[in-house]
Amino acid sequence: xxxxxxxxxLARQLSAIGAVKRDLARVLPVDCPPGAAAVLVVxxxxxxxxxxxLAELLAIDMSVTSRHVAHGAERGxxxxxxxxxxxxxRILRLTRAGRALIAELSxxxxxxxxxxxxxxxxxxxxxxxxxxxRLRADFxxxxxxxxxxxx
Amino acid sequence: xxxxxxxxxLARQLSAIGAVKRDLARVLPVDCPPGAAAVLVVxxxxxxxxxxxLAELLAIDMSVTSRHVAHGAERGxxxxxxxxxxxxxRILRLTRAGRALIAELSxxxxxxxxxxxxxxxxxxxxxxxxxxxRLRADFxxxxxxxxxxxx
DNA sequence: TATTGTTATACTCTATAACTATA
DNA sequence: TATAGTTATAGAGTATAACAATA
Numbered sequence: 001x002x003x004x005x006x007x008x009x010l011a012r013q014l015s016a017i018g019a020v021k022r023d024l025a026r027v028l029p030v031d032c033p034p035g036a037a038a039v040l041v042v043x044x045x046x047x048x049x050x051x052x053x054l055a056e057l058l059a060i061d062m063s064v065t066s067r068h069v070a071h072g073a074e075r076g077x078x079x080x081x082x083x084x085x086x087x088x089x090r091i092l093r094l095t096r097a098g099r100a101l102i103a104e105l106s107x108x109x110x111x112x113x114x115x116x117x118x119x120x121x122x123x124x125x126x127x128x129x130x131x132x133x134r135l136r137a138d139f140x141x142x143x144x145x146x147x148x149x150x151x
Numbered sequence: 152x153x154x155x156x157x158x159x160x161l162a163r164q165l166s167a168i169g170a171v172k173r174d175l176a177r178v179l180p181v182d183c184p185p186g187a188a189a190v191l192v193v194x195x196x197x198x199x200x201x202x203x204x205l206a207e208l209l210a211i212d213m214s215v216t217s218r219h220v221a222h223g224a225e226r227g228x229x230x231x232x233x234x235x236x237x238x239x240x241r242i243l244r245l246t247r248a249g250r251a252l253i254a255e256l257s258x259x260x261x262x263x264x265x266x267x268x269x270x271x272x273x274x275x276x277x278x279x280x281x282x283x284x285r286l287r288a289d290f291x292x293x294x295x296x297x298x299x300x301x302x
Numbered sequence: 303t304a305t306t307g308t309t310a311t312a313c314t315c316t317a318t319a320a321c322t323a324t325a
Numbered sequence: 326t327a328t329a330g331t332t333a334t335a336g337a338g339t340a341t342a343a344c345a346a347t348a
Contacts, residue, residue, distance in 0.1 A: 006276045007264040008257055012196070013283035014172055015189050019210035020290045021165055022316075033337060038166050045163070052306065059170035061340055066308055068338095088306040088347045106159055113158040116289050124282065125157045131279040132164035138267050139171045173339075184314060203329065212317055217331055219315095239324045239329040 023116075027108040031075065032101070035068040040077060040094065040102040048093040050083065059140060077101055174267075178259040182226065183252070186219040191228060191245065191253040199244040201234065210291060228252055 025034045032040075042057050043049070049057075055065040069092060072078040077098035083089040094102065117125065176185045183191075193208050194200070200208075206216040220243060223229040228249035234240040245253065268276065 003273070004257070004261045006273065006280065007261040007268075009280045010264060010276055010283075011175065011260040012192055013280050013287070014168070014175065015185070015192070016210060016287055017165070017168065017283055018172075018315085020287055021169075023290050024162065024165065034166070035338065041163055041166070050306080051308095059167060060338085062307070063309080063341080064339055070308085086306080086348075088345095090307085106155075109162040110155045110158040113161060117158075117286075119289070120285075122154070122157065124285075125161055127278065128282040128286065129157065129160045129164050131275065131282065132161075132168055134271075134275075135171055135268075135279065136164070136167055138270070139174050169338085186315065201329080202331095211315085213330065214318080214332080215316060221331085234329095237325075237329075239322095241330085 024109065024112055027112045028105065029101075032105070033071070035064070036071045036077075037105055039065070039068045039072055040098060040105065043078070043092060043094050044099070044102045044106075048091050050089045051092060052089070054092060059136070072098065175260065175263055178263045179256065180252075183256070184222070186215070187222045187228075188256055190216070190219045190223055191249060191256065194229070194243060194245050195250070195253045195257075199242050201240045202243060203240070205243060210287070223249065 021034075025037075028034060028037055038058055039054065042054060046057065051065055051069060052062060054069070055062040058065060069078055069080070073080055075097075076095055079093045079095050079098075080090040081093070083091050172185075176188075179185065179188055189209055190205065193205060197208065202216055202220060203213060205220070206213040209216060220229055220231070224231055226248075227246055230244045230246050230249075231241040232244070234242050
């Protein structure tokens, strides 16, 4: 169990990490905002799925996910075919164009990270990824157990 | 120098970390949005300063910083007094109320992190903070060297 | 009646550009 | 003329709530 000071420092670092994400987002093509790119990344890694599961993996609301997917579908990156098992759902799949795009995005992300993290060892990159994954898992567990309090 | 796979994984984790930040933000009082809270945190840690430096530390544009500060000043958390050395600037300081608020926020952040990271060792918390700080530093170095390309 | 998605609305964050005041 | 800060505008992300269709 860590001290208060360490938690405060972690909170500060998390709050500041947005700048890195914004920098990274600059490698994206203009018609592919970060939200839409995140959808492609997950579909590429995990394969076809319904939108509910996609929202779960992205850890954002289904309504938001729906809009990101619509964006990608309109541009021909994502195919939404009927779900034979449930008429309410559709199965999301990357199209050929979608796979080409995500390959391109992946290259650009990698290039940008490789440029900036030139001095990082394999282990450091690995360690950061692991810690972030763990952080996310340990928060996701008890989602929505806290509420904003009045001033 | 890490492999492409590792960079892709890191990019994924960074993209997903927003959910944790949103969870954490729920502990904030309703009239103190995350941006305003971040300003208080920095003023508390680094002491009085001008808005230009504040923007630098927050890694966001001065125009945005200005609005967050105005929010805090309107609520009596931040005092903006004239800068004796430069008539264009003002010196930002936490008021007594501001110090009370940031103490409260710090407690709440700490509590939330302690709840969720119950199983984390001191070292893990420390390591994550350090890696995030380093990530931020290595990106901040070459800000604005990349540009969004057309589709 | 409950669940899966979609859409409408509203809020926060951010950057760019135009503008004011001072150096 | 250049710099510090403010304000207006626009774009992106998010959640909540209302709604449609199906289970």
